[in-house]
Amino acid sequence: MKRKYKLLVYSLLWVFVIGLFVCMVGNKKDVGNKALRLKLKKDELASIDLTVFNSSLAYFNEKAYISKGRLKPGEDAYHNNKFNQEASDVLESNRVIPDYRHRKCLDLEFPKDLPSTSVIITFHNEARSTLLRTIVSVLNRSPPHLIKEIILVDDFSNDASDGRELVQIEKVILVRNLKREGLVRSRVKGAEVATGEFLTFLDSHCECNDGWLEPLLARVAEDRTRIVCPVIDVIAMDSFQYIAASTELRGGFDWNLVFKWELLPGEEKARRKNDPTVPIRTPMIAGGLFVIDRKYFHKLGAYDLQMDIWGGENLEISFRTWQCGGRLEIVPCSRVGHVFRKQHPYSFPGGSGTIFARNTRRAAEVWMDEYKKYYFAAVPMARTVSFGNITDRLALRESLDCKPFKWYVENVYPELLKHLPTVRDPSGTNSGAIKYKSLCFDTYGRGAGSHIGLYACHMTGGNQAWLYLAGRLRHGSWCLAPPTPAYVGAQVITLPCSSSNDQLWDKLERGQLRGVTVIHRLSNLCLDARNAQEITVQECNPQLDTQEFIFTR
Structure with missing residues (x-):
C-alpha cells in the first residue's frame, strides 16, 4: 500500500514538472526580443522578408538583416567603419552590458508623467549590427510610453x-x-518631422544602458532651457567591450576650438562631493548625445544649416545655449555607450580639415566677438578658410538678446583665460584687404623676403590680410617695403617689421568714392599693380588706375 502511494506521488510530481516545463517553453515563445516586434501582427502580414514568428507575434529577423551587411571572406574588418565590424556582427542586439551607475542613482525616483521623446538617429553607411543595436537598446531599456518614435535619418547611404x-x-x-x-x-530634418515633446539625439553606434532615459527627461522637464547629456561610456572599437567612463569629467576646449574631456574644477567637485547624483555643469557638450525640449530647440535656432558634414556644430550650439540664456549639463545617473573611433570612415568634400575649419570659423565669427583673435592666433590657417554668409546667424543672436562672449568666459569657462595664446598683431582682427579692381594683394604663402602679387579676393584674411598701422603696411609681423635704395620698377617685398623709415608709406586720397594712392615716404615712388604677378614701385601718376587701391576691413 505504501509502495503504491509513493508511486502515485512520484507520478503526480513528474506530471507537474513536465507541465511546468511546457508552460515555460510556451510562454518563452511570446517573449522574444521585445524591441524587434514588428508593427503588424502575424495574421495582418502578407509577405515580409526578415520576419520570424513566435506564436502570435511577428519579430524582425535580426540574423537575416545583419547577414546582408556581413564582411566578405578576406575583407578588412576595419575598412568600412574604422572599427572592428567582425566583433560587432557576432554580438546580439540585446546583449547584456554592465550597469555602472552609482548606487545612489538607483534610489532616485522620477515622475511617472514625464514628457515623451522622439529619438533621432542619423547615419551614413553605418554597420548594420551597430545601427540595430542602437535601436534595440533604446526600445529595450526605456519605458515604452516615453519613446514617441525613433526617427532614422539616412544621409544617403550607399x-x-x-x-x-x-x-x-x-x-x-x-x-x-x-x-x-x-x-x-x-x-x-529629423527634428522637423518629430512629434515627441522632447528630442533625443543619438549617434548610430551607441548602446543605451539601464535607466538612461528618465534622468535626462526629468532634468529637462524641470527647466526647458536645459540641454542635458548622459555620461558617455566607451565601447572599445576593437573588442566592443563596454567600459565605464569617469563621472569626474566635463566637456571643454582649447583656443584651437577642438573639443576635449577635462577634469572637473575644484568648485564643481566640491558642489558634488556629498551627492554624486548632482548634474555636472559643462561649458561644452560632445555633441553626439543629448536631450532638448523640441520647441526650445527650434526657438534657439536649431543648428547652423550652413555647416557641412560634421565638426564644429557642438561648439556652436554650446556657445549659443549658454550665451542665449540656456544651460548645459551632464547627468551622471544616465549612461550611454558610444564607439569611439580614431578616424572617420567617410569622406569629406574638400577634406575633413577644411570642413572643420570652415564650421568652427563660422561659430567663432558669430559668437566669439573680440576673443576670436585668440582662435586665429592658435589656428592661423583659419583666416584663409571661406566661412560663407553669417547674416542670418547674427540676426538670430540679436533676436535672442544673447550675452557677449566675454560673459561666457568669465561666468561659464574662466579656466580658458588662463592659457591665452600669443597674438602677434593685437590689431589683427581688424586687418583687411588691399584691393586693385577685383584682385587683392596676396603673399602667396611665401616667407619674409619674398615679393607679393595679386590674386582673386576671397575676403577671409590669411595671405590677403593687411593692416595700415603707424605708416606701415603690415601682414602680421611682416611689413611691406621696396629694396634700399628704392628704384623705379623695383618689386616690393615682405620684411620683418622694424623702426626703419624704409618701411613707411603715406596714403593719398584720390577723391570722393575713389581709392587711394600709396606713396613710399623715402623715395616718393608709388605702389603700382601693372603686373599682377608682382607689386612694384613706379613714378607716381594720378592718371594711372594701376596706382589706385581700396583698403577694406
Whole structure:
C-alpha cells in the first residue's frame, strides 16, 4: 500500500514538472526580443522578408538583416567603419552590458508623467549590427510610453535598404536624404518631422544602458532651457567591450576650438562631493548625445544649416545655449555607450580639415566677438578658410538678446583665460584687404623676403590680410617695403617689421568714392599693380588706375 502511494506521488510530481516545463517553453515563445516586434501582427502580414514568428507575434529577423551587411571572406574588418565590424556582427542586439551607475542613482525616483521623446538617429553607411543595436537598446531599456518614435535619418547611404528594412520594427520611421547632407542638416530634418515633446539625439553606434532615459527627461522637464547629456561610456572599437567612463569629467576646449574631456574644477567637485547624483555643469557638450525640449530647440535656432558634414556644430550650439540664456549639463545617473573611433570612415568634400575649419570659423565669427583673435592666433590657417554668409546667424543672436562672449568666459569657462595664446598683431582682427579692381594683394604663402602679387579676393584674411598701422603696411609681423635704395620698377617685398623709415608709406586720397594712392615716404615712388604677378614701385601718376587701391576691413 505504501509502495503504491509513493508511486502515485512520484507520478503526480513528474506530471507537474513536465507541465511546468511546457508552460515555460510556451510562454518563452511570446517573449522574444521585445524591441524587434514588428508593427503588424502575424495574421495582418502578407509577405515580409526578415520576419520570424513566435506564436502570435511577428519579430524582425535580426540574423537575416545583419547577414546582408556581413564582411566578405578576406575583407578588412576595419575598412568600412574604422572599427572592428567582425566583433560587432557576432554580438546580439540585446546583449547584456554592465550597469555602472552609482548606487545612489538607483534610489532616485522620477515622475511617472514625464514628457515623451522622439529619438533621432542619423547615419551614413553605418554597420548594420551597430545601427540595430542602437535601436534595440533604446526600445529595450526605456519605458515604452516615453519613446514617441525613433526617427532614422539616412544621409544617403550607399545601400538604401540599411534603413528601409528597419521601419518594420515598432516605433521606427525613416527619412532618407536625396543627397549627402551631413550631420547638421540631417538632424534638423529629423527634428522637423518629430512629434515627441522632447528630442533625443543619438549617434548610430551607441548602446543605451539601464535607466538612461528618465534622468535626462526629468532634468529637462524641470527647466526647458536645459540641454542635458548622459555620461558617455566607451565601447572599445576593437573588442566592443563596454567600459565605464569617469563621472569626474566635463566637456571643454582649447583656443584651437577642438573639443576635449577635462577634469572637473575644484568648485564643481566640491558642489558634488556629498551627492554624486548632482548634474555636472559643462561649458561644452560632445555633441553626439543629448536631450532638448523640441520647441526650445527650434526657438534657439536649431543648428547652423550652413555647416557641412560634421565638426564644429557642438561648439556652436554650446556657445549659443549658454550665451542665449540656456544651460548645459551632464547627468551622471544616465549612461550611454558610444564607439569611439580614431578616424572617420567617410569622406569629406574638400577634406575633413577644411570642413572643420570652415564650421568652427563660422561659430567663432558669430559668437566669439573680440576673443576670436585668440582662435586665429592658435589656428592661423583659419583666416584663409571661406566661412560663407553669417547674416542670418547674427540676426538670430540679436533676436535672442544673447550675452557677449566675454560673459561666457568669465561666468561659464574662466579656466580658458588662463592659457591665452600669443597674438602677434593685437590689431589683427581688424586687418583687411588691399584691393586693385577685383584682385587683392596676396603673399602667396611665401616667407619674409619674398615679393607679393595679386590674386582673386576671397575676403577671409590669411595671405590677403593687411593692416595700415603707424605708416606701415603690415601682414602680421611682416611689413611691406621696396629694396634700399628704392628704384623705379623695383618689386616690393615682405620684411620683418622694424623702426626703419624704409618701411613707411603715406596714403593719398584720390577723391570722393575713389581709392587711394600709396606713396613710399623715402623715395616718393608709388605702389603700382601693372603686373599682377608682382607689386612694384613706379613714378607716381594720378592718371594711372594701376596706382589706385581700396583698403577694406
